[in-house]
Amino acid sequence: MTVHGGIGQSIKRKEDARFIRGKGNYVDDVQLPGMLYLDIVRSPYAHALIKYINIEKALKVPGVLAVIRGKDLDAAKLAWMPTLMSDTQMVLPIERVMFQGQEVAGVVAESRYAAADGVAAVEVEYEPMTPVVDPKKALEPGAPVIRWDKEKKTNHIWHWEVGDRKATDAALKASDVTVTQDLYIPRIHVSSIETCGCVAAFDAMGKLTVWMTTQAPHAIRTVFALVAGLPEQKIRIISPDIGGGFGGKVPVYPGYVIAVVAALKTGHPVKWVEDRSENLQSDSFARDYHISAEIGATKDGKLTALKVKTIADHGYTDAAANPSKFPAGLFHIITGSYPFQKAFVEVDGVYTNKPPGGIAYRCSFRVTEAAYTIERLIDMLAQKLRMDPAEFRMKNFIPQQAFPYKSVLGWEYDSGNYGPALRKAMDIVGYEALRKEQLEKRKRGELMGIGISSFTEIVGAGPSKTFDILGLKMFDSCEIRIHPTGKAIARFGTKSQGQGHETTYAQILAEELGIPAEDIAVEEGDTDTAPYGLGTYASRSTPVAGAAAAMAARKIREKAKLIAAHLLEVSPGDLEWKDHKFSVKGLPSKAKTMQEIAFAAYTNHPQGMEAGLEATDYYDPPNLTFPFGSYICVVDIDKDTGEVKVRRFVAVDDCGTIINPMIVEGQIHGGLTMGFAAAMLEEMQYDEHGNLHGGTFMDYLLPTAVETPRWETAKTTTPSPHHPIGAKGVGESATVGAPAAIVNAVVDALSHLGVTHIDIPITPWKVWGLLHEKGAA
């Protein structure tokens, strides 16, 4: 017997009833009486001294009530604030600006128009300084040191390494075949449809409420308490509906803090909402890894060793949203789906005059960078060995019997079964027939390529022994209350940004409690009501909060069993949980449903037992989860224009137990589209003066439905052995896996011309240039 909306059912998303009718409630929908508007003066220079800020004219603009400068914040020690990586960043500058688009002053006015006019009237005199744009040049001797405030006079932030350098060097030296390659994974932007913003309001009792576009409301409350010195019970963060986060809504941006100060200063609620260009120019970016890698194998195609050196451009401060102990995120998942015996990875963080960030853009802490690098290198090695890339992967995969598998760089993969996933993708796409077609087309001078990516993800941060952000352990939580009529409300420490938590969590609870999913309300995002949690990013919601849901439900079941025994007048030991109710063993007709038990919990509970039916669980995962997949991409290339057309893209994903197949498919479609965008279109380019060339969607290319290929999805199921319901995360898998499949396909199409690598994004211009260079056009 199934419960309606239980695990594995493709029920429609509960939240869509409001979203598809335009009835969502986003930050910009919040309207409060007497509300004022904040707009921000931004620096035109990437690096400059501030000589003066004259606000007189701005204050005369009708409707303008206040202008806030760095020196105004300094009095309250708020001119600087900590980043998530315990570095420091300016809320508003006093003496220097560090990137083009940096916040310089805040103008508060009665309307958005007046605030914008006030911004135009603020006079700032700058003395331009030489900007540091290239992170490699930033490390050269004599480069201008941009963080004048730091004791260490260098642009180098940190060095991080893992693995055995000596042994790896020796293994590479002893390898029959090696490939060395530089790869640049460009700076890209999450570009959520909803930009960042907030409404800050103090009530008569001095309690601060902030409606905020945040993926981690509880952590934000604690940070506000610690930074601003406000008592934590007097801070309420409400994260309403969020129009896409993808990691970009994890950090604390200066605009939030300025809005709070403005509300305090004016005594009115203050709203701040960025426009698109502000969002692109100043919010957290992703990637920007300059990688040099070397990989080795024996002549018969067995992998030997991997060595990777990376320069990470962090902008002017390290504001990455990584767990504290992992400055380069989980980049050391870079050995991927392969049993390397020797590996060494080192990353150096560097300051440049660019916006800060380095967030998990659907890539759970640098996993996209890792997966892209290893899957690219595997193909290059196969090319050099003249082996088929599918055969080469099959020969080298970590075998199924090796799980749980301990990687040489320290991870313990929970479960995996890589061969069947690749075989399934090959069968769906018709791999062998495509290879024949490719040969024939080459004879005719036509260009087609087939690219594979067999990635391993790492999500669900994370176990408290190693994972924290600013010291806060990365558990997550669920609190369930069953009402007398058998309906329920469940609250979580996470926060959906469109992933469908209201449905997914309800389905886990439906399965565990025997209450239909539509009878379970799911709430998140209000720190006054939800239990504490670290929020939603890096595909952690289902692995961590989803596990908390199952565990809290099981606590409810323990108590429910006692009530059922009381109602049925049997001993609890005589009962079993079967078909979503408690029944007497061997007498299935003698049973009590959760609805009957819930009613009794308030009307007829056993003497000596507390009334009510509630439970809370704070789940500390024993390990991360390791979803995986195999993607195959087929491309055709127009020789005359260099245009790459993705003819087919088959994605076989394995994210363990699937809670709602339709939601998972939607997540994969979205992730694939983002992976496609990174591979083909997106790059935040800066000129020599540090100006972003791509401050609008006219210049920063994102795919629309017109450019997006048709996705073909399929699955294998390898449950996580340690997760209560065997689930793994999935939100990021496709973004992690897709770019390499596309690049591998393009390089495959051109490999007979001697092409071994093309950096992303693969623009027609690059391909056209290569075709001309190789004399093929």
Place this chain on the structure above:
Amino acid sequence: MELEGSFTVRAPKDRVWSFFMDPFALSSCISDPHAIEVVDEDHFKGWVKAGVAFIKGTFTGSATIAERVPPERARIKAHGAGMGSAFDADSTIQLSEAGNETTVRWKADVVLNGTIASMGARLLKGTIDKKTNEFFENARKKLEGG
């Protein structure tokens, strides 16, 4: 951004020189709405309403004649700001006479920062070329006409 060009006008070198050293004569060659104020012989300030594509607004700025070698060569430095943008231009003009014609060779190193560089990059070169040609064409007309 390095820009350079030249134009030839049917006028003696001395007249062309005086024209280029007269801020009001020069200002009359700017088609966009603007105003100019003479601080002293070598320093001017003013505003101009201009822009690239949809980024239009008022820029305020100042210019300095940094060097003058009459009637041959002058160097003018300009700085302006507005619309979240800033520009700095370092330009030289060099005059040479042949027959009854004077050729003006000009060079400018223009640095743009902020919104206009960030959002207008694709259209910038075209707009600058257009404005520059317009300016010198106006100058030529005025010199030859009067």
